[in-house]
Amino acid sequence: MKEKILIYGASGHAKVVIDIIEKQGIFTVEFLVDDDPVLKGKNFFGYRIIGGKADLLATTDAPGKGIVAIGSNVARRKVSAWLVEQGIERITAVHPSAQISRGVKIGNGTVIMAGVSINADTVIGDDVIVNTRASVDHDCCIADYVHLAPGSTLCGAVSVGTGTLVAAGATVIPNLTIGENVIVGAGAVVIRDVPDSVVVVGNPAKVNRR
Ligand SMILES: CC(C)(COP(=O)(O)OP(=O)(O)OC[C@H]1O[C@@H](n2cnc3c(N)ncnc32)[C@H](O)[C@@H]1OP(=O)(O)O)[C@@H](O)C(=O)NCCC(=O)NCCS
Secondary structure: OOEEEEEEOOOHHHHHHHHHHHHHOOEEEEEEEOOOHHHOOOEEOOEEEOOOHHHHHHOOOOOOEEEEOOOOHHHHHHHHHHHHHOOOEEOOEEOOOOEEOOOOEEOOOOEEOOOOEEOOOOEEOOOOEEOOOOEEOOOOEEOOOOEEOOOOEEOOOOEEOOOOEEOOOOEEOOOOEEOOOOEEOOOOEEOOOEOOOOEEEOOOOEEEEO
């Protein structure tokens, strides 16, 4: 019998998360929750949106497990903290086509999408998105609320700080440290450590703004 879960956030990203959960085959989606009042009662990708936080709290038989399907690192972090306060456990969604090597650890609420490769002894934190075909090599350390966007490549032993976005197609060479709340722009090639709270773009990547 599959365990019932809720999904928080009804966006394009949520469609991808739903698809992964259906293919993963461990959980069944009971309903979605979204704070946009316009969406309440609507059908979304085959599932019902019950409304926002108040509606979830008023639902007596709500699942005790769920996942936040919100692309923004900041918003995902806030909603995830709220779910934890309500005692709702976050599940981990892993697409069956993802290649996960030995010794890899994956945190609660994290989504691993199709075609991803994660190599030996890498540690991925909570509420992380490892998006389609991202490649994370051995011994990397990815903090909570990070988004590794489609096609991004982290070579071996790279550390990525909390809340950072490594955008589509960006590459980080081995042994580097990317700070917290950084945006590594699409297609950037990072060849030096990156401090906290900056945007870096280009090849080689340089600070664009703080
Ligand atoms: C880096 C990024 C966030 C910058 O966005 P922004 O602050 O709105 O930047 P702007 O579009 O105003 O551009 C500012 C300057 O930076 C340059 N620039 C922006 N993004 C760049 C990139 N990825 N690579 C190289 N240069 C870039 C622009 O050409 C512009 O240069 P100019 O001032 O000389 O004309 C954005 O371009 C980006 O790469 N987003 C990532 C999207 C993504 O992959 N999301 C995940 C989806 S799943």
